[in-house]
Amino acid sequence: xxxxxxxxxxxxxxxxxxxxxxxxxxxxxxxxxxxxxxxxxxxxxxxxxxxxxxxxxxxxxxxxxxxxxxxxxxxxxxxxxxxxxxxxxxxxxxxxxxxxxxxxxxxxxxxx
Amino acid sequence: xxxxxxxxxxxxxxxxxxxxxxxxxxxxxxxxxxxxxxxxxxxxxxxxxxxxxxxxxxxxxxxxxxxxxxxxxxxxxxxxxxxxxxxxxxxxxxxxxxxxxxxxxxxxxxx
Numbered sequence: 189x190x191x192x193x194x195x196x197x198x199x200x201x202x203x204x205x206x207x208x209x210x211x212x213x214x215x216x217x218x219x220x221x222x223x224x225x226x227x228x229x230x231x232x233x234x235x236x237x238x239x240x241x242x243x244x245x246x247x248x249x250x251x252x253x254x255x256x257x258x259x260x261x262x263x264x265x266x267x268x269x270x271x272x273x274x275x276x277x278x279x280x281x282x283x284x285x286x287x288x289x290x291x292x293x294x295x296x297x298x299x300x
Numbered sequence: 301x302x303x304x305x306x307x308x309x310x311x312x313x314x315x316x317x318x319x320x321x322x323x324x325x326x327x328x329x330x331x332x333x334x335x336x337x338x339x340x341x342x343x344x345x346x347x348x349x350x351x352x353x354x355x356x357x358x359x360x361x362x363x364x365x366x367x368x369x370x371x372x373x374x375x376x377x378x379x380x381x382x383x384x385x386x387x388x389x390x391x392x393x394x395x396x397x398x399x400x401x402x403x404x405x406x407x408x409x410x411x
Contacts (some may be wrong), residue, residue, distance in 0.1 A: 230403035243356060244398055291342040
């Protein structure tokens with residue numbers, strides 16, 4: 189596709205449920221990033237994938253968060269046993285390593 | 301760990317006034333990127349600076365990278381209402397594999 193796409197665009201879930209967020213990066217981009225942005229706040233780095241290297245998971249806030257990426261394609265971010273504090277916009281970005289990051293539209297997650 | 305600060309956190313200006321946001325890092329950077337996020341939108345890349353003391357211009361926007369490669373600034377001349385949004389710097393370190401985003405400066409432009 190022409191840009192980074194994310195799905196779903198909005199997700200409302202109940203506390204304690206698991207959610208899975210999807211990111212389709214720009215074709216050919218080797219790097220993929222996940223960020224969390226709470227309302228009115230900055231970007232909080234979560235995880236970074238670069239090619240077949242081990243991902244940088246240093247930003248994941250707890251073991252309830254995990255992410256996978258197969259090769260240089262789709263990535264999924266999974267949040268288990270969601271909490272109200274997980275409510276935020278989850279942004280995905282892709283790039284050629286350490287170059288311009290192209291952001292997707294984000295998934296707005298609301299945990300009730 | 302690396303810290304990236306931005307000041308001011310908020311800035312309200314009258315249309316036509318100038319605006320500057322500053323980005324400061326606790327460590328020496330390999331490069332720095334600037335992004336703009338419109339209200340309700342996602343961050344959009346503006347520019348990347350790599351060289352010490354580098355200055356780049358995009359129309360009314362002027363970007364600078366400090367000589368020590370620890371700070372950067374974005375200056376907007378004669379702001380317009382279309383400049384409204386949050387401006388983020390993203391710091392790349394010599395050894396890291398990702399960028400650290402600053403908290404952003406939110407710009408409001410009053411017509």
